[in-house]
Amino acid sequence: MATRKRVAVVGTGTVGSQAAWRLAARGAEVVAYDRFAPGHDRSAAGGETRVFRSVQTDDGRYVPLVRHADALWTQLEAETGRELRRLTGCLFMGPADDPEMRTVMDVVAEHGLDHEVIEAEALAKRFPQFRVEDGDLAVLDPRAGFVRPELTVQTAARRAEELGARIRRYTPVRKVNALAGGGVEIRTDTGVERFDAAVVAPGPWVGDLLPDLPWGVGVYRAISAWFLPDEDHRAGAERPAFIRAGGTHFYGIPSPDGLSVKLGLSQAHHRPVDDPNRLERAVAPEELETFTAMVRRHLPGLNPDPVRLSVFMEGYTDSTRPLVGPLPGCDDIILLAGFSGQGFKLSPAMGDIAADLALQGRTDQPIDFITTLGRTAA
Secondary structure (H helix, E strand, O other): OOOOOEEEEEOOOOOHHHHHHHHHHOOOEEEEEOOOOOOOOOOOOOOOOEEEOOOOOOOHHHHHHHHHHHHHHHHHHHHHOOOOEEOOOEEEEEEOOOHHHHHHHHHHHHHOOOOEEEEHHHHHHHOOOOOOOOOEEEEEEOOOEEEOHHHHHHHHHHHHHHOOOEEEOOOOEEEEEEOOOOOEEEEEOOEEEEEOEEEEOOHHHHHHHOOOOOOOOEEEEEEEEEEOEOOOOOOOOOOOEEEEOOOOOEEEEEOOOOOOEEEEEOHHHOEEOOOHHHOOOOOOHHHHHHHHHHHHHHOOOEOOOOOEEEEEEEEEOOOOOOEEEEEOOEEEEEEEEOOOOOHHHHHHHHHHHHHHHHHHOOOOOOOOOOEOOOOOOO
16 A cells, blocks of 8 residues: 655645645645745735636746636635635736737637637727727636635635645744655754655745745735725626736726725836835835826726725746746755746646645646746746
8 A cells, every 4th residue: 555645835825725735635644834824914815806817918828727727726616615716707908019918819819718809999888997098909808707815725725624634824934955865854943844745835935945046036015906986886787807908017806895996016016025024014105106097097987096905925036937846956845936927826726736746746737838847047
């Protein structure tokens, strides 16, 4: 009879909680660690909603991974009875000649994705909440909507525990060491434990935990802002998530309660974070100027003064492609890092891929473009 593999999971956030679920579901003995607890608000996994989309704006190679994630989202909801996402559609808008809009059209054609192209005149009538500009094009992705991040993290972590995983809450990992002859040592303030393998998903703390990592992961401070409409939404009106390309790149997600709209900006508008343990959570009035201008130009039905603000951290590699795979020189330590911009929609697939790599040393999923193997630049 084969011996169960003992696997550590360091970090139970966006992808770590999913890795714990997938590992436990596949029979591993799982011990997960978190400096806080699953679903905490001190990192990237917050803000009430995140966009889930099938259509990609930057790289069509993500599409097969999103399809795998899509199936696992459905599976996790079925296993737990929780609504973790809602498929309201996602509307991509911008000048027809914008590079991102051209990529959208190329991706839907290459992968045969379900979509609807909406010309500017029809867009203005069907979605009056958006201001249409000359030359605008819109593409509706029906297999899209939003994910509930905090609920998802807690649900995946709880499901992992139901399947036998143990989670050591409020237990920061200080060191992850590869052992001579194979295996991994996890060091915390309370002692040392040994494992056959470890999945390391520390989010913005990756630089603290792995200071000798050969690839950089920049940490940035991201602001989410919620705005109320000037009038009640028309009953039955379509309210998809949306992404606006061209000019100030931003995204928006109607709140699950149907009242407000959450807006966020792209990485170019985020300030770098020097120390993830000292995140500045107060938002200065001048930081809202970009939001205000954006609302007035593109979203005329919203009051430009936000009613709620939250600050989170995001981690990006130089290429914006995440790091997925073994650390150089140690096949038993599987790294998952730098997911911002791609993380939540892909998170179940990344957890499953981490389980593949930790348990069998390989995966059939197409990760050549994000793997750590043979990678020289971030």
